[in-house]
Amino acid sequence: MIELNSISKVYRTKTVETLALDNINLKVDKGEFLSVMGPSGCGKSTLLNIIGLLDEPTRGDVVIDAQGISNYKTRALARFRNQKLGFIFQSFHLINDLSVLDNVELPLIYRPLGAAKRREMAEEALESVGLKNRMKHLPSQLSGGQKQRVAIARAIVGRPEIILADEPTGNLDSVMGGEVMDILLKLNAEDATTIVMVTHDKRIAGKTHRLIRLFDGSQVN
Amino acid sequence: MIRHLLTLIWNRKQRNLLLLLELIAAFLILFGVFGFVLYNLDKYRTPLGFETENVWQASLFMTDEPDSLTRAAVKKQLLINLRQVPEIAAVCFGNPVTPFSGSTWTSTSDDNGYEISAELVAGDEDYAQTFGLNVLEGRWFTEEDQNAKYSSLVINKRMRDTYWKDTSVIGKVIQWNGDARIIGVVEHFKYQGEFSDENNLIFSYFPDHSSEMPTLIMRLKPGYDPSVEVQISNIIRQTTKDWKFTIKNLENQRIQNSRQYWVPIVAFLSICGFLVFNVALGLFGVLVYNIKKRRAEIGLRKAIGAHPSVILSQFIWEILILTTISVIVGLFFAIQFPLMDVFDVDPGVYARAILFSALVIYSLVLICTIYPSRQAAMVLPANALHEE
Numbered sequence: 001m002i003e004l005n006s007i008s009k010v011y012r013t014k015t016v017e018t019l020a021l022d023n024i025n026l027k028v029d030k031g032e033f034l035s036v037m038g039p040s041g042c043g044k045s046t047l048l049n050i051i052g053l054l055d056e057p058t059r060g061d062v063v064i065d066a067q068g069i070s071n072y073k074t075r076a077l078a079r080f081r082n083q084k085l086g087f088i089f090q091s092f093h094l095i096n097d098l099s100v101l102d103n104v105e106l107p108l109i110y111r112p113l114g115a116a117k118r119r120e121m122a123e124e125a126l127e128s129v130g131l132k133n134r135m136k137h138l139p140s141q142l143s144g145g146q147k148q149r150v151a152i153a154r155a156i157v158g159r160p161e162i163i164l165a166d167e168p169t170g171n172l173d174s175v176m177g178g179e180v181m182d183i184l185l186k187l188n189a190e191d192a193t194t195i196v197m198v199t200h201d202k203r204i205a206g207k208t209h210r211l212i213r214l215f216d217g218s219q220v221n
Numbered sequence: 222m223i224r225h226l227l228t229l230i231w232n233r234k235q236r237n238l239l240l241l242l243e244l245i246a247a248f249l250i251l252f253g254v255f256g257f258v259l260y261n262l263d264k265y266r267t268p269l270g271f272e273t274e275n276v277w278q279a280s281l282f283m284t285d286e287p288d289s290l291t292r293a294a295v296k297k298q299l300l301i302n303l304r305q306v307p308e309i310a311a312v313c314f315g316n317p318v319t320p321f322s323g324s325t326w327t328s329t330s331d332d333n334g335y336e337i338s339a340e341l342v343a344g345d346e347d348y349a350q351t352f353g354l355n356v357l358e359g360r361w362f363t364e365e366d367q368n369a370k371y372s373s374l375v376i377n378k379r380m381r382d383t384y385w386k387d388t389s390v391i392g393k394v395i396q397w398n399g400d401a402r403i404i405g406v407v408e409h410f411k412y413q414g415e416f417s418d419e420n421n422l423i424f425s426y427f428p429d430h431s432s433e434m435p436t437l438i439m440r441l442k443p444g445y446d447p448s449v450e451v452q453i454s455n456i457i458r459q460t461t462k463d464w465k466f467t468i469k470n471l472e473n474q475r476i477q478n479s480r481q482y483w484v485p486i487v488a489f490l491s492i493c494g495f496l497v498f499n500v501a502l503g504l505f506g507v508l509v510y511n512i513k514k515r516r517a518e519i520g521l522r523k524a525i526g527a528h529p530s531v532i533l534s535q536f537i538w539e540i541l542i543l544t545t546i547s548v549i550v551g552l553f554f555a556i557q558f559p560l561m562d563v564f565d566v567d568p569g570v571y572a573r574a575i576l577f578s579a580l581v582i583y584s585l586v587l588i589c590t591i592y593p594s595r596q597a598a599m600v601l602p603a604n605a606l607h608e609e
Binding site for chain 2: 045049052054055074075078079081082083087089093095097098102105106107109110111115154
């Protein structure tokens, strides 16, 4: 499903050159739930950004769903992200001025869909995370766990094949983190959604199919 | 997308309020200034209707002594003497209601049940030629009008169009200080200045020697020698002897008269330009600030599939929608002026003022929005999503 071939990423400033990822080779199968662990600054988020086509590698190729992404232009990349990928962030990144329903609908407004269909899909996604009763609320009226469930609904509303989660439980207590993890596991189990999750939590990582560790930009096991 | 943007704008109404108020205020100020400028320019565009170049005007203060016959003889002699000066193309007498003097004489009359109101100017048979008036219909006064059955009147086109549009007025007898016959129509005579309204106007005839006509008007030939001005002054002094007189150049008077309108117009436009510049700066600052504050949102939108052009158009549309709301609110207030007829101004002036104000506001907003929106479109999602 996801194939990273000899991926390196170097950040350059006028005076400093930082190697964020060094020759990463990784294969994630369809329906696999992979967690990525490592100390802060080891390149986890950079790896996730590269898989999520939010950043370009300095060297190497990214192949997703058997499609080489390297030659994609901006418009094709945007369309690809919209249709194939779902994102979950540690700090939720909900738009506070939009209702829960409007937040969940957001990825769909970049698709040629009618308003009724978008609303139907967003309600369905909210129902699957148990928040249909909160769809008129604003994010500020929700708890951290509820916010992350809204973010999950937003990630799955477009029915993507891959979900990229950057420390989805990082800002939550253990109970709420557990709830969020249960939803992700359920998604993976029932819909065969491929999930790549960055986490600091060994216990959470232990629930996934496979764990890789990064250290100073290199894969260590 | 528009529905999504409307939701976003509505939910941010408190934060957008100041921007809305700024745009409404800018629209209304522009409307006021454009209204003032267009109102005056419309009047300015109407031809003056008479010549001022090389035209000189001498106001004669005739003494009571000797008797009126002697005064008439002096005036006739004065005309004879002046007509001998080769540089003088035409000369005539008029009453004290002269161009740019600020004097007006308004009268009304009951013409068989219809009230006729008009301003009055009096001139002799050479008045039209001296001023270069354009007689559209009929003729100007001649000496024969002294003994005509009815007193003769020449009216302006505006008066004809006001009271007798689409009918022939030449030969028409009206009640104006008794029976009077209209013998001619002149196109324009905006004697109060280029920026004045052209009102209904009646020229009445007085012979040149009449004591009602103390203003001597002379049109000199183009390129005349300036020394002729001294010569004219000497002729007047020598012919009239103890009469006092003042001579003014009509072109200078026209310029002075116009200046009192141009100065406020230029001042208003300058203030307005400064205001527009400040609004532009404010708007630009607010938009740059908003985009900085919304970097995470922009990053998210790009991550979930928004192309940079979509981000660009989103921010442009957002501000265009806000501008449209401001213009609609401003329009509500602006439209009260023609509806309630607050000033005696043609509704077309208001319509154009609204149109120009809206055009300036939209142009300003677009210019100020393009750069910040481009900045927004170039936000890198990987960076923006990690800043928060």
